[in-house]
Amino acid sequence: MEVKTDNRKNILNCAIHLFYQKGYDAVGVQEIATAASVTKPTLYYYFKSKLGLLEALLKERCEPICDRLERIAKDYQGEPKDTLYALACELVDIAKEDREFYFLLLSLNYSARENEAFKAVYPYMKRMFHITTAFFLQAGDKLGNMNGRQEQFAIAFQGIINHYILVMDERDSSLEMASDPHAIWELVRQFMYGIYS
Amino acid sequence: MEVKTDNRKNILNCAIHLFYQKGYDAVGVQEIATAASVTKPTLYYYFKSKLGLLEALLKERCEPICDRLERIAKDYQGEPKDTLYALACELVDIAKEDREFYFLLLSLNYSARENEAFKAVYPYMKRMFHITTAFFLQAGDKLGNMNGRQEQFAIAFQGIINHYILVMDERDSSLEMASDPHAIWELVRQFMYGIYS
């Protein structure tokens, strides 16, 4: 019943919002603490550093995301295109449900290599990439000889989806438009059958 | 013959390197000045602020890039796939020639919306997007009825290429592998004809 109990969670939420809004490096620790109605030492009590805060954030939020994707990719049994479509939908759903965090992820993924923040996300992005690559590998029986193009497919697929989410968000930040099943299906269809399909 | 004469250029180069390496917000003005063997007021003499420095940087480097792409997109007359391939090659070439700047661009494009740095790149990224969209629009005669999917194509195409460059750079930062004509052609082929082609 004590409201104070969820200080930790509160700090994490405020951090996500601010990191999303202004970028990891542009946000001060004091700013996060103030937003969470907490003093700085309290923040440092839960997370031993600013980077530790980011790492905790990523750990708590990325793992469920990876798990969701992994489950879909591994449940694959029917047509590859169905799984691919399911994956695309799930990604858009994730972005929609947890919009600010998803965009934080995207921004960190493309941020400077030597930045500590990048190093913190890297393992998770690698895992997500691996899930997609593994799917293509596994779907080899249905897709025929891919001549080792599994990774190329994974790159293209993720590139399309992420860029799609980024661009759609510019037009409608609720991502309602982005989650239109038909639009997502068009992306998957093009991916699989090209633009003439 | 005075070496000091190109202080301005020197500052710009050092800024690109540092911004690429650590990210715009993570780099201090003093750091840039020191790297360029210059004092801070000198930097502020040429660029009236840190943001002004970034804007000058973008203006000088983005416009030639946009021009190169525009020329290719507008020279289109033969097969759309050839132009698309030429565009993809040009993008990879640009990334290869000016690697650090290109990655800076990518990172800024995906960075937080409310960050001043993002607002500075946005017009240029928009222009690049427009070039691609315009090409698909123009190629309508050869590609048939695209049902207003021009923008979807532009999104997918840019997403694929950018993600491709990002991932390939992880394996070989000279981008030698990335600029392999066959690999690029595979991307374009998949884009146009799907994965079964």
Added chain:
DNA sequence: GGTTTAGTATACCAATCGGTATATTTCTTG
């Protein structure tokens, strides 16, 4: 009741942040 432990706050640290007022040097031009 007394003691520990988790959680929170006050007050502080040196270092750096972006930015500038002002003086000085260097170059160009009349």
Added chain:
DNA sequence: CAAGAAATATACCGATTGGTATACTAAACC
């Protein structure tokens, strides 16, 4: 050579940076 303009440096600004030493409070445990 003198004068003005362009370029660079010294020295400083208040504010904020990430981080901490220390003390306090509240609840839990023996």
